[in-house]
Amino acid sequence: MNMSFLQELFSTITQRDALLRRRSGVRTEVSHRHLIGACQALLESDGEASSIALASRALEIYSRLDREEKQRFFAHLATDFSADPERIDRAYEAYRDSRDNQALNTLFIACEPRRQELLRRLNLPSGGTHELVHMREDLLAALRDSPQLKAIDADFAHLFGSWFNRGFLVLKRIDWNTPAVILEKIIRYEAVHEIRDWDDLRRRLDARDRRCFAFFHPAIGDEPLIFVEVALCQGLPDQIQAILASDHYEIDDPESADTAAFFGISNCQTGLRGISFGNFLIKQVVQELKQELPSLRHFVTLSPVPGFREWLEAQHDDPDSPLEPDAAEALEHLGDPDWHLDAARAERLKGVIMPLAAHYLLKEKNAKGLPLNAVSRFHLGNGAQLHRINWLGDTSTKGLRQSAGLMVNYLYVLEEIERNHEQYTTNATIASSSSVRDLGRRARKLLKGETAK
Numbered sequence: 170m171n172m173s174f175l176q177e178l179f180s181t182i183t184q185r186d187a188l189l190r191r192r193s194g195v196r197t198e199v200s201h202r203h204l205i206g207a208c209q210a211l212l213e214s215d216g217e218a219s220s221i222a223l224a225s226r227a228l229e230i231y232s233r234l235d236r237e238e239k240q241r242f243f244a245h246l247a248t249d250f251s252a253d254p255e256r257i258d259r260a261y262e263a264y265r266d267s268r269d270n271q272a273l274n275t276l277f278i279a280c281e282p283r284r285q286e287l288l289r290r291l292n293l294p295s296g297g298t299h300e301l302v303h304m305r306e307d308l309l310a311a312l313r314d315s316p317q318l319k320a321i322d323a324d325f326a327h328l329f330g331s332w333f334n335r336g337f338l339v340l341k342r343i344d345w346n347t348p349a350v351i352l353e354k355i356i357r358y359e360a361v362h363e364i365r366d367w368d369d370l371r372r373r374l375d376a377r378d379r380r381c382f383a384f385f386h387p388a389i390g391d392e393p394l395i396f397v398e399v400a401l402c403q404g405l406p407d408q409i410q411a412i413l414a415s416d417h418y419e420i421d422d423p424e425s426a427d428t429a430a431f432f433g434i435s436n437c438q439t440g441l442r443g444i445s446f447g448n449f450l451i452k453q454v455v456q457e458l459k460q461e462l463p464s465l466r467h468f469v470t471l472s473p474v475p476g477f478r479e480w481l482e483a484q485h486d487d488p489d490s491p492l493e494p495d496a497a498e499a500l501e502h503l504g505d506p507d508w509h510l511d512a513a514r515a516e517r518l519k520g521v522i523m524p525l526a527a528h529y530l531l532k533e534k535n536a537k538g539l540p541l542n543a544v545s546r547f548h549l550g551n552g553a554q555l556h557r558i559n560w561l562g563d564t565s566t567k568g569l570r571q572s573a574g575l576m577v578n579y580l581y582v583l584e585e586i587e588r589n590h591e592q593y594t595t596n597a598t599i600a601s602s603s604s605v606r607d608l609g610r611r612a613r614k615l616l617k618g619e620t621a622k
Contacts, residue, residue, distance in 0.1 A: 201242040204230045211290050225294040240311045250284035285324050298388035302440035335449050338384045345375040351391050358437040378420045382454045395446045398433040401426035406471050407559040428467040429458050448551040468581040472544050474572040496521045496615040527608035538597050548579035549593050552586030555601040
């Protein structure tokens with residue numbers, strides 16, 4: 170018997186039953202206790218067909234819980250479905266005595282929390298994978314108030330890392346002929362530069378100087394996981410407004426482009442946060458573009474610097490501010506929403522902000538010793554070079570608010586990607602151009618205690 174057929178059959182039955190319950194108007198109250206009971210029954214099930222039905226029932230109960238009941242369910246997952254300490258002790262004692270592979274495997278199995286097997290079984294029904302992605306989204310929200318749930322998140326991340334590995338991902342080009350249901354999701358999920366309407370979307374997808382690619386997963390269907398928008402240019406772009414303009418075309422013929430600029434990368438599924446797709450996406454898109462347009466020589470981003478304006482203001486407002494008085498005085502002008510329209514004021518701010526931006530990107534680190542800026546961590550971790558900081562690269566309200574108007578080019582040099590990635594992951598070494606390093610040295614004159622060299 171074909172088990173995929175059985176899976177679809179039982180999934181159809183359980184979906185039909187759930188639909189009939191909804192249509193009948195009979196909505197019995199459910200709580201986290203009902204869900205715990207359904208999960209226990211699922212773990213005790215021996216047959217695949219019955220497990221599919223039980224998993225569908227458990228997921229249906231979960232979908233009806235409110236936020237508080239979901240948090241109670243997660244709390245029980247952390248305690249009632251963890252590994253058995255006594256079983257671990259027995260397995261460890263057996264391994265300590267024998268030191269053989271069989272005892273080691275028994276110890277490994279004993280150390281695995283029961284909730285991992287529960288999640289595997291919840292993944293059995295059709296649509297189960299997407300339901301679990303939504304479940305992790307709820308869990309990430311609950312983590313803010315309940316950090317003790319981190320162990321559960323580690324289990325999700327462990328399993329998702331396998332289920333969403335590169336071998337299962339499908340790259341598709343998104344264009345104006347893509348089904349409307351997917352195009353609507355591209356509009357909704359765009360996280361970097363808002364897509365205003367369908368005309369704006371068509372400009373980004375259907376123009377001769379644009380490309381868009383997305384990763385999909387067979388278990389999630391037409392839900393994109395991540396997508397990237399690309400502008401074909403001559404030379405490296407330094408300003409986003411021209412790229413987003415509805416009436417501006419950088420090139421007339423794609424064959425004349427020498428640069429592919431990634432100007433928007435959006436993760437679509439919050440529940441897959443921390444599961445890396447971006448590095449695979451960029452590398453495969455580069456391969457696709459090189460095959461289509463052999464004339465392309467440069468692959469570069471035009472990226473925002475979210476958090477930089479906040480960091481800048483924190484330095485300015487700190488009673489023990491490291492800023493020299495002249496630099497602090499210049500930054501007072503940032504309070505004027507139209508500062509970028511005043512040429513003299515903007516020029517004075519440029520002399521302060523550009524060096525401080527280089528310092529921020531090169532020197533400011535998080536608790537793990539990695540760049541404070543998340544966008545920088547993403548591209549540097551993928552093997553890119555911090556190539557250029559662009560003054561007034563984004564003069565939109567959002568760009569001025571989050572990045573003080575700056576945008577950054579991260580350059581992907583194909584021959585250097587692996588070396589840059591290895592040096593970054595091993596030593597947190599930031600690959601950067603001489604122009605960025607020069608700006609970083611200039612920042613020493615603006616910060617107390619820093620020595621200019």
